[in-house]
Structure formats: C-alpha cells, structure tokens
Amino acid sequence: MDSNQRTILVMDADQRSALAVTRALGSHYRSARLVTADVSATALAGRSKYASHYLRYPSPVDQPEAFVCWVKANCLNGQFDLVIPTTEVTSQLLLINAERLPDLPMAFAPYSRVMQLADKSRLVRSAQVLGIPVPLSRFYTRLAELDPTTLVYPVVLKPSLSKIFLGDRWLSTHVRVLHSAQDFNRVCQSDRYLAEHPFMLQEFIPGQGAGLFCLYHQGQAIQFFAHQRLREKPPEGGVSVLSQAAKVDQRLQAHASALLSAANWHGVAMVEFRIAEDGTPYLMEVNTRFWGSLQLAIDAGVNFPVQLVSGFFGEPIVANNHYNEQQRLRWLMGDLDSLYIFLKRPYSFRAKLKRLVDFAAPRFRNQRHEVNRLGDLKPFWHELQHYFKP
Template sequence: MTHLILVLDAAQRSALAVTRSLGKLDNIQIVTSDSSTFALAAASKYSQEYLQSPCPSAEPESYIQWLENICTIRQFALVIPVTEITSQLLLMHSSRLPHVRLAFADYNTVMSLADKYRLLEQAKACGVPVPEFTLFENAAGADASRWSYPCVIKPCLSKIFTPAGWIATSVKVLQSEQDWQRARTAAPYLEQYPFMLQEFIPGSGAGVFCLYNKGKATHFFAHRRLREKPPQGGVSVLSESVAIDPALKQYAQQLLDHVHWHGVAMVEFRITPDGQPYLMEVNTRFWGSLQLAIDAGVNFPALLVQHELGIAGGPAITEYRQGQRLRWLLGDLDSLYLYLKSAYPLAQKMQRVLAFFAPTAFFKTRHETNRWGDLGPGWYEIKTYVRQLLGRQ
C-alpha cells in the first residue's frame, strides 16, 4: 500500500529534510506545498508534486479553505506542517478539516506548551526549574519603575492569531526603564496582549530534541551550535551532534510526560555559568537543524511516520553519532559577511575567514541543502540567493 503524504511549508529547510527523509521510505510518495510559485523542498527529487497554496499567515481563512478542498479531493495519509503558524492554524480548525491527519497532540496540549506562561506554570508543577516571572495582561498594568534590570519582556505567544492575520512577536532584554519605553513603542501588540516580565538568566543555550508516541518517549537527540546568523545569536549555520546532558533530558521528559505529549518537540534551556539549567521554551514542531539529527542516525521524520501510520521500521536507535556536523553554506556565508561588517578585532575576523574556507572536521561535515544524491534544492537555493542579492543592489 502506498501512502501519500503532504509536506507543507516547503520553503523551509526543515521541510526539505522531511521530504528527503520520507521520500526514501518504501511505499511513500511526497507532495509538497507552499504559497510561492515554487519552493526549496519542491526542488527535491523526492517531491512527486508541488501545490501552490494561499499564504497561511496573510490569508488564514483562504488557506484553511484551500486545504479543506485539496484534502477532500486527495487521500493524504498524513499532513505535515513544519512552521508554528501552519501547525496551530490546522489544529485550531481541526473540526473543519476531518480529512487532515496530523501527527500532533491536540490543540489544547500544544498551546499549553506554545503559550509561554502556561508552559512555565506546568514546568513548575512538575519540578522543572524556570526563571522568576510575572504575568501582565497588557502594558497598561506594567510599572517599569519597580522592575529589577536586566530583565526580559517575553510575549506569551510568539505568533498571535487575529481576525486580520498573524502578529509576530519578539523577546526583548531590557537594561533600563528607557529600554522598556522603546520596546513598548516598537511593539504595539504589548498594549493589547499578555506578556511576561522574566528574570534574565546569563549563560548559554542548550536544547533537547524529542519524539513521543502517545505519551511515551521514544527518541532523544542533542546538538550544539558552532556558528549562527547573525553571529551574535540566531539561526544555526554550523552545528554538531553531541551527547545529551542527563539533567536536561530528565527535565525535558518530566515536562513532556506531564502533558502526555505526542509527536516531536524541541525543549530549550538556558544554562548559567555555574551549570544550572532553566527552561526557556518548547517548539512543538520540527526544528531548523533537523537534517543534522537524521545524518547522525536519528531519523525523526521517518520514526514519526512509522509511529503514526503503523509502518514497520528498522531496529530501535539507542545511540547516534556524536561529532556529526551540518553546514548551511549560504547561511554561513551571510554570517561571515555580517561578522566582517561588525566591530570585532581584525585578528578575530581573519580567524573567522580561515574557519569558513578551511573548516575543521571536514569528513564529518555534510551540507544541508547541497547533496550529491539530490542536487535540485542546492541549485534552487543558489539561484534564489543570487536573484535576491542582485535585487538588493
């Protein structure tokens, strides 16, 4: 029996990783979709067909109507969104999408983790350490003169759904009351929607990547970011698989067990200089560096589909390769450009150039989009990159 799977958000690199992973399975056919005329994952040889949709962020009602129609006509065994907007949009309209099968927990469970206030309350209830925090319904109730600085302003939702579309929010570190006034002016949504004042936790970030099947943990993975875009912190452009920190794994499992999780999740922590972890947030979908986990031996998309559709898989994975690296070449090039434009000392800039052109661990590094066995996405990304570059000049 052949299973037809629809992979949404095909412009995302995580969607490409899903498409390549599932396209290699027996009796699986992949259809990709996005709102542009063509997209990254659609360029893969494992995408059998590409469907252009309305934009889920700008036209949510049209998007749901389109998906309702296409899934009534086509018999998809599974629909896989990879962004927060499409994931939540499909779950909140599940009654209108009876033919759409998702590998997720229900909407309330997802939102209990996606809503950062509800997340921290649940984490406290199951013994997971969290920063000190205070909830404000809106900016009118906030008295910044009484706050201790530095602190963090964190909207409860990173994406807010409104009748007019989605509002993207952001987290701000405040050093003074003046910073709060600037943040309030720059983010009008703070006047209407709830946010938290959160204790600032110094240190570095760390994450645990998890797969659950109906409340039971089945697989875990961890990596560290070696380079990011922008260089001061952002999207990973070079990452490496590492051993899972036992304490972080325990805390992630306590939290996800508590909510009886189903599907994938990325649990993010902040680690203080003295080694104390604090929960920051949970991403309830596939993450950006998904391909690294697959390369290291934990094929999350295939495992998820095998669980969901009852397809027999290979032997259970108990260990994965540590030291495996993943490089997003064009993202790394952008990161280098931003680094060279910055105020770093000349010696550090030269070291960064050397690291770009003469990378270490060469034989343990794979490129995220450029793959000899699937050249289409790499060429598509390069052509798109050049067009955008020329358009900016």
C-alpha cells in the same frame, strides 16, 4: 496499505526542515508519493528529486481563511494519507480549525494540548509545579498592569505567544532583552500588541543556550537527540549555521521528560534551555514542530521524520540512542551570511582572520551540507537564485 504506496503532503516547503523531511521520507519510502506545497511559485523542498509534485496554496499568515478553504478542498477526500506542516503558524491554524477539517491526517496532539507547551506563560507555570528550574517570572495580561518604575534591568520581556492569531491574520511577537528605561519605552512604542496581549517579565540568565529534540508517541518517550551550535547567524547567537551532534544531557532529558509526560505529549518537540554560569539549566520554551537543524539528526542516525510516520501508521518505531556524536551539519549560505556579519563587526584583525580561515577550511569526515547535496542539487540552485535576487 503498503508504506511505499502512501501519498504524503509536506507543507511549508520553503523551510529547510521541510526539505529534510522530504529527503528523509523519500530516501526511506522509495515508492511513496511525496507532494510538497507552499505559498510561492517554487520552493526549496519542491525542487528536491524526492518531491513528485508541487502545490501552491494561499498564505496561512496573511490569508488564513483562504488557506483553510484550500485544505478543505484539497486534503479531505483521501488524496493524502498524511499531512505534515512544518511551521508553527500552519500547524496551529490546522489544529484551530480541526472541526472544519474532520479526519485531516496529521501526526499532532490536539490544539489544547499543543498550547500547554506553546503558550510560554502556561509553560512556565507548569514547570514551576513540576519543580523544573525557570527564570524568576512575573505575569501580565496587558501592558497597563505593569508599573515601569518597579523594573530592575536587565530584564527579559517575553510575550506568551510567539504567533498571535487575530482571526484574519497572524501577528509575530518578539522576545526583548531590556537594559534600561529607554529600551522599555522604545519597545512599548514598537510592540503595540503588548497593550492587549499577555506577556512575562523574566530575570535575565547569563549563559548559553541548549536544546533537546524529542519524539513522543501517545504520551510515551521514544527518542531524544542533542546538538551543539558551533557557528550561528548572527555570530553572537541566533540560527545555527554549523552544528554538531552531542550526547544527551541527562538533566535536560529529565526535565523535558517530566514536562512532556505531564502534557501527555504526542509528536515532535524541541525543548530549549539556558545553561546558567553555575550550570543550572533553566527552561526557556518549547517548539511543537520540526526544527531548523533537523537534517543533522537524520545524518547522525536519528530519522525523526521516519519515526513520526511509522508511529502514525501503527508501524514499529525504531529509536537510536547510539547515534554518531561526531556528525556535523553546515548550512552554507547561512554560514556565508554569518561570516559577512562577523567581518563587518569591530572585531580584531586576528579574530577576523581566524573566522575566515575556519569558514574556508575543508572538513572531509563527519560533515555534510544541509541544502547542497550532490545527489539532490536542485534545492541548492533554488536557494542560490533567491540568495542573489535583488
């Protein structure tokens, strides 16, 4: 089939990563039919000019059985040549139900292989075998195994799974940095899932985060990309709202390659590290899906969605190891949130003034906005409507 005549379904359409996928594929495959879908009546990627149709499905989080039934009824009879989920919950739910959804066209590794990386406890053990630096870690299957009198603070409490599937719903977990016994007791009360589900205690590594973005095809490394976070929400560290492409750190690439090759990885992955004050990169986690700042890579010249689709259909995958390292990406509404939080914090007047000037200063070269784009403005109007909705 001509690549331009294919029909592709992009799920989780209210995610910024889904918007990036939709725009990237729509720009590259001019005549392809791109269908977007999510749980709400309208969604970010659904408003893009590249989306030919929008579908609404039951919530994969709160109604997983109804969602699987929807997929079975709407996606297995050749309606779509490829289905692209863009969140952890949706992708894992589809993989968990692979036997019920035979021949669902997805560019993912099998569920068992995904969990080699998505399960943080298994990931750390694999890294230890491979000689990849990880924080000192202790493993527990449930809270009752832990003697709190042995804790040395600060310590990081990290559930093995970010999302736990309970059969009829999904449970979100949280990584906690504990600074005292009071913190520990508070977390035990709030995070009740610790009583029944595995977690780790890891030493706290002072330093800064770093990520490596990867594409593998049937165990073979195809593409690596890196970026630098310039501003985040919240300002002390979190989601990137202003970022810039960066040169791939060869140490991070070596560690990521060892890990992904050992897992015989297939598809995209974001490998996260924490760079300690002495320069040692410690492995933190791996996200087995498209990431929030995907649009930056595309703008810099690394079109991960097109590479993924090309590989799925057996076409040549064009890698780019000489992308524009000066390219920046700004998520305007996220940056506005970050500014508001910063101005409310007890920083000095000078620091607040500088932050305000940095926010307002225009940049005309090598910077694009993530959502608001002149040639495709409807997603931005959608974002504005929801941003100011009471």
